[in-house]
Amino acid sequence: ASCRAASPPGTATAPPAADLVIELSQTHKAKPDLTNLVFGTVFSDHMLTIEWTSNGGWQKPHIKPFGNLSLHPACSAMHYAVQLFEGMKAYRDADDKVRLFRPMLNMNRMANSAERACLPAFDRAELVECIRRLVQVDLEWVPKSDSASLYIRPTFLGTEPSLGVKKPSRALLYVILSPVGSYFSTGAKPVSLWADSKYIRAWRGGTGDCKMGGNYGASIYAQYEAADYGCQQVLWLYGDDHQITEVGTMNMFLFWNNENGEEELATPPLDGIILPGITRQSILELTRKWGEFKVCERYLTMADLRCALKEGRVKEMFGSGTACVVSPVGRILYQGENLHIPCQDDFPQLASRLMKELTDIQHTDYSIEIHTRFISILSPLC
Numbered sequence: 001a002s003c004r005a006a007s008p009p010g011t012a013t014a015p016p017a018a019d020l021v022i023e024l025s026q027t028h029k030a031k032p033d034l035t036n037l038v039f040g041t042v043f044s045d046h047m048l049t050i051e052w053t054s055n056g057g058w059q060k061p062h063i064k065p066f067g068n069l070s071l072h073p074a075c076s077a078m079h080y081a082v083q084l085f086e087g088m089k090a091y092r093d094a095d096d097k098v099r100l101f102r103p104m105l106n107m108n109r110m111a112n113s114a115e116r117a118c119l120p121a122f123d124r125a126e127l128v129e130c131i132r133r134l135v136q137v138d139l140e141w142v143p144k145s146d147s148a149s150l151y152i153r154p155t156f157l158g159t160e161p162s163l164g165v166k167k168p169s170r171a172l173l174y175v176i177l178s179p180v181g182s183y184f185s186t187g188a189k190p191v192s193l194w195a196d197s198k199y200i201r202a203w204r205g206g207t208g209d210c211k212m213g214g215n216y217g218a219s220i221y222a223q224y225e226a227a228d229y230g231c232q233q234v235l236w237l238y239g240d241d242h243q244i245t246e247v248g249t250m251n252m253f254l255f256w257n258n259e260n261g262e263e264e265l266a267t268p269p270l271d272g273i274i275l276p277g278i279t280r281q282s283i284l285e286l287t288r289k290w291g292e293f294k295v296c297e298r299y300l301t302m303a304d305l306r307c308a309l310k311e312g313r314v315k316e317m318f319g320s321g322t323a324c325v326v327s328p329v330g331r332i333l334y335q336g337e338n339l340h341i342p343c344q345d346d347f348p349q350l351a352s353r354l355m356k357e358l359t360d361i362q363h364t365d366y367s368i369e370i371h372t373r374f375i376s377i378l379s380p381l382c
């Protein structure tokens with residue numbers, strides 16, 4: 001605590017988890033039936049809140065009963081989208097151990113988003129510790145199932161109480177928890193995509209590589225246009241050459257024989273318009289470790305894809321993200337033409353293998369180095 005006190009207010013040394021103030025809820029909500037649960041509709045009994053001011057720095061973190069926030073109507077998050085979020089999960093294994101999957105990667109990404117949003121720096125390890133304590137308090141909310149999990153939503157708002165477009169002098173960081181059932185509860189069905197350059201998700205110099213709320217609010221309109229065309233999600237294209245960037249709110253992978261006839265798993269490089277997914281990174285690390293085919297971060301255009309489909313070189317295409325792990329693509333509507341992506345048995349081979357390996361890592365303890373590196377154990381749980 002003494003080194004913390006020595007730091008000036010507003011520096012990255014806080015929030016200090018050791019100062020956590022815990023106020024337990026007097027009531028407990030009933031746990032939902034996970035089978036028909038709609039993503040993100042049910043929340044646990046508690047939440048974590050931490051306030052920051054430019055004068056006082058980070059205040060004590062609070063774990064308190066889940067409830068509404070009270071915000072100044074001029075609050076900069078509301079007017080200028082000075083806002084960001086994260087998405088991560090806690091998993092329970094067969095031995096009742098609960099784990100977070102690579103939480104420091106979420107913290108690093110959150111810190112990058114915060115910098116871009118002119119929100120204050122925070123101590124990443126201390127925030128993981130606060131989140132760990134929150135999950136511990138609501139441990140009963142981590143589903144006892146290997147296909148369900150507890151979704152964790154850290155959120156960071158500028159709460160500047162004035163209308164000036166400027167760096168907020170106040171901020172609120174909070175974390176809520178939502179139990180989620182299996183993403184594929186109704187069976188894994190390949191998704192259909194609408195590929196069009198009419199709407200752009202992200203651009204160079206923009207905020208597409210940060211998990212900032214404005215990116216998502218602005219994408220909803222295109223999502224409904226995709227639905228009008230009979231497609232489930234948008235395949236986001238970029239540039240005159242129609243580069244393939246992301247699928248809905250997932251990163252995109254193409255497994256194919258490339259132009260040189262090499263078997264290759266490809267995904268677009270992190271050049272500023274791609275959200276650096278933790279699932280994406282994990283898939284790259286895992287497949288590079290396998291060493292069974294070429295793994296490449298490279299540009300892919302619709303012309304590349306169409307040509308490869310014509311020549312029968314495409315094996316699989318899938319999206320990746322925390323919610324689903326992997327989600328196979330079955331069809332792309334592009335320039336009035338339906339492109340059919342090979343999709344044996346609804347869940348193709350590589351996507352299935354990645355799904356199994358990654359969920360095994362998330363739900364089960366392994367002694368292999370790459371696995372232990374993935375895991376942060378929350379026990380002892382008392």
Ligand SMILES: *Cc1c(COP(=O)(O)O)cnc(C)c1O
Binds near residue numbers: 087250277278279321
């Ligand atoms: C969150 C997100 C992803 C996936 O990131 P994960 O860390 O794997 O969950 C991909 N694309 C977008 C646009 C996202 O917001």
